[in-house]
Amino acid sequence: MKVCFIGLGTMGYPMAGHLQQKGFDLSVYNRSKDKAQQWSTQYQIAASATLAKAVAEAEIxxxxxxxxxxxxxxxxxxxxVFSAMPRGGVVIDxxxxxxxxxxEMAACAQERGISFIDAPVSGGEAGAINGRLTVMAGGDETVFARIEPVLAAYATRYQCLGPVGSGQLAKMVNQICIAGLVQGLAEGxxxxxxxxxxxNAVLDVIGAGAAQSWQMDNRAKTMLAGEFDFGFAVDWMRKDLGYVLDEARQRKVSLPVTALVDQFYGQVQNLDGGQLDTSSLLLALQQGAESRR
Structure with a gap:
């Protein structure tokens, strides 16, 4: 199966690496040439010089x-991609x-005789590195079945949840749940x-009870240590929550906690924390406490 992977950022870099290690006939492309060269050196596959060359023979x-x-x-x-890849192929976003x-992208793809699956991921950088991502997908079930071998290279759970757009809507649910949980953890x-x-002792106790969560297991002690230089950045979370809140307004759905946490992330950005991990919500609380003294 000829596969092309485009976008070698925090998540895409290791995801493409898993495809190479699983033996796919792989081409890669990245707009930043430095990152493309770094990936090529590590995985011993030359990155394509142009987007058109990268996708010219790709099935997926x-x-x-x-x-x-x-x-x-x-x-x-x-x-x-739509103008350069062969007809009959599949694009996974x-x-x-x-x-x-x-x-919109599905409609554009269809005009070119290409199938489209929206497939956002969850699991963070660690999940991408360890090949243990979760994929929430939207699109045709038959097309989804074609891409499952690709998804299996870097994900342990992947599911088609409905027509195109369903994957992005499911990712919004994911971000809503995470935002409220991280704020609660920061307040605790x-x-x-x-x-x-x-x-630290409190966490050892409550982490074995009903308060336990992935965020507590992976972020609570680093929050206490003031370590926020890893993981999913605040700037990206605010981008995601912007999509969530726009969709909620269109559907006339009330999301008061999500809207509030979005504002708290804005406070972290105002503290020059846009590139800090999302667990840096604690900083906004600490800054507020300092200002009241």
Whole structure:
């Protein structure tokens, strides 16, 4: 199976690496040449010099990019994927975008005789490195079955949840749940420290009970240590929550906690924390406490 992977960022870099290690006939492309060269050196496959060359023979093209505008440019722009890849192929979009963008790209793909699956991922950088991502997909079930061998290279759970756009809507549910949970965890850490508790000991106890979560297991102790220089950046989370809140407004759905946490992330950005991990919500609470003293 000839596969092309486009976008060698924090997530895409290891995802493409898994495809290489699983023996796919692989081509890769990245707009930043330095990152492409780094990947090529590590995995011993030369990155394609142009997008058109990368996808020229690909049966499946997977992309992992930043936002709506990036995906639209790479897929549907002049000289983009849709105009350069063979008819009958499949595009998998692992980017987190709006559901409207997914439907727009599916329509563009169809005009070119190409199938489209929106397939955002969850699991963070660690999940990508370890090949243990979760993929939420939207599209035709028969087309989804074609791409399952590709998804299996870097994901342990992948499911088609409905028509195109369903993957992005499911990712919005994922981000809603994470945002509220991380804020609750940050408030718990902040309160416990203010109360003079040994929070490492507290975490060992409550982490074995109903409060346990992935965020507590992987982020609570780093939050206590003031370590926020890894993981999923605040800037990206605000981008995602922007899609969530736009969709909610269109559907007249109330998301008061999500809207509030989005504002808290804005406070972290105002503290020059846009590139910090999302667990840096604790910083906004600490800054507020300092200002009240």
């Amino acid at each position: 093209v997977a992309v992992c990019l930043g936002a709506d505008a990036d995906v639209r440019e790479v897929l549907a722009g002049e000289g983009g 692992h980017s987190t975008t709006s559901a409207a963008l997914a439907r 850490m902040h309160f416990g420290a203010a109360a003079g508790l040994n929070m």
